[in-house]
Amino acid sequence: MPELPEVETVRSGLEKILRDDPVIEEIELKRADIRFPIPQDLPRVLKGQRVERVRRRAKYLLIDTPKGTLLNHLGMTGSWRLVNAGEEDIHDHCYIRLGSGRRLAFRDPRRFGMLDLIKPGQESSHVRLKGLGVEPLDAISFHGEFLHAISRKRKIAIKVFIMDQRVVVGVGNIYASEALFRAGLKPTRAAGRLSRHEADRLALACRSVLEEAILAGGSSIRDYRQAGGEEGGFQHAHQVYDRGGEPCRVCGAKIRSKVIGGRSTYWCPKCQK
Numbered sequence: 617m618p619e620l621p622e623v624e625t626v627r628s629g630l631e632k633i634l635r636d637d638p639v640i641e642e643i644e645l646k647r648a649d650i651r652f653p654i655p656q657d658l659p660r661v662l663k664g665q666r667v668e669r670v671r672r673r674a675k676y677l678l679i680d681t682p683k684g685t686l687l688n689h690l691g692m693t694g695s696w697r698l699v700n701a702g703e704e705d706i707h708d709h710c711y712i713r714l715g716s717g718r719r720l721a722f723r724d725p726r727r728f729g730m731l732d733l734i735k736p737g738q739e740s741s742h743v744r745l746k747g748l749g750v751e752p753l754d755a756i757s758f759h760g761e762f763l764h765a766i767s768r769k770r771k772i773a774i775k776v777f778i779m780d781q782r783v784v785v786g787v788g789n790i791y792a793s794e795a796l797f798r799a800g801l802k803p804t805r806a807a808g809r810l811s812r813h814e815a816d817r818l819a820l821a822c823r824s825v826l827e828e829a830i831l832a833g834g835s836s837i838r839d840y841r842q843a844g845g846e847e848g849g850f851q852h853a854h855q856v857y858d859r860g861g862e863p864c865r866v867c868g869a870k871i872r873s874k875v876i877g878g879r880s881t882y883w884c885p886k887c888q889k
């Protein structure tokens with residue numbers, strides 16, 4: 617499943633395309649729903665609109681126009697790609713024809729993705745967006761003081777806590793394991809037991825691990841591909857994720873793995889306390 621860095625990589629790819637070619641000439645829907653129904657007035661409302669920017673909130677992509685925002689989630693296997701006129705794939709659910717004549721296709725074989733339309737002024741009350749936690753890349757709202765304060769008296773495992781979308785968004789399974797390794801914290805520690813200093817380290821680790829993954833173009837896992845079709849390169853830098861039984865790259869101890877909160881979790885028993 618694409619995590620935040622992959623979605624950010626797709627966002628910047630879409631932004632580059634739409635900055636030079638911003639007019640939506642036509643939207644063609646190939647089906648009435650993906651994971652959820654697609655509003656059938658979406659093509660009419662966005663036809664002829666000029667894209668102002670492409671944003672990301674959590675793992676949602678938001679393509680803003682004056683008349684409304686196209687909201688997209690990649691789900692497990694969603695991708696955007698430029699396709700030639702006449703080129704169609706049975707897994708393409710939506711085509712956006714641009715001013716240049718090029719077409720952007722939303723391709724999603726497993727159909728866990730979504731497309732929705734947000735009318736102006738409706739974003740903060742949108743069912744998928746309301747209640748989302750802070751952005752981990754936003755240093756002004758996400759920092760040790762915040763993480764420490766919000767985790768007091770919470771008995772759940774710190775890994776489950778930082779993956780809670782109501783606390784902080786987009787720290788998915790891979791990056792939670794990697795950030796906890798970097799911060800030297802065992803994933804099973806109770807969230808409420810983190811010291812202020814440990815919370816500082818963890819917030820910084822979450823941000824740096826995500827930033828580095830974005831620079832590397834995201835992890836390329838299973839069906840994920842960047843907008844241009846290149847594979848991401850972050851998986852080669854994993855310290856613990858998916859390395860159960862292998863030696864820690866820092867101390868040589870065997871990386872341990874366990875299912876925590878329903879998700880595979882990896883840590884070094886020596887480096888993480």
Ligand SMILES: [Zn+2]
Pocket residue numbers: 864865866867868869884885886887888
């Ligand atoms: Zn180690």
